[in-house]
Amino acid sequence: MAGQTQATSDLLLETVLSSLNDDKAEDIVQIDLRGKTEIGDHMVICSGRSTRQVAAMSERLAQRIKDEYGYLAKVEGKDSGDWVLIDTGDVIVHVFRPEVREFYQLEKMWLPQGDAAS
Numbered sequence: 001m002a003g004q005t006q007a008t009s010d011l012l013l014e015t016v017l018s019s020l021n022d023d024k025a026e027d028i029v030q031i032d033l034r035g036k037t038e039i040g041d042h043m044v045i046c047s048g049r050s051t052r053q054v055a056a057m058s059e060r061l062a063q064r065i066k067d068e069y070g071y072l073a074k075v076e077g078k079d080s081g082d083w084v085l086i087d088t089g090d091v092i093v094h095v096f097r098p099e100v101r102e103f104y105q106l107e108k109m110w111l112p113q114g115d116a117a118s
Contacts, residue, residue, distance in 0.1 A: 030042065043092045047101050
């Protein structure tokens with residue numbers, strides 16, 4: 001697989017953040033999960049302005065992971081576009097419409113009280 005890079009959790013995180021920034025994701029929050037859970041090393045939570053943008057950002061991110069690292073990220077919820085979960089292995093990504101993100105408040109579950117978004 002020529003041109004593909006070995007995925008480490010930090011490289012995956014960098015790719016995820018770059019892709020989301022390129023697609024104009026809003027309110028990106030990065031949470032370090034190392035030592036807190038076995039589900040992954042990092043969690044990224046962000047918003048898109050519409051169901052169309054949420055679905056498109058998620059699709060492009062999954063394609064970028066495939067192109068750069070040679071494997072398929074698991075994607076759930078893309079058809080509804082309200083909340084899409086992209087599991088890249090070491091990095092779990094949640095892309096929400098703002099109203100849905102406000103309702104679930106995932107950041108509050110994972111960030112220590114008083115912690116500012118990074």
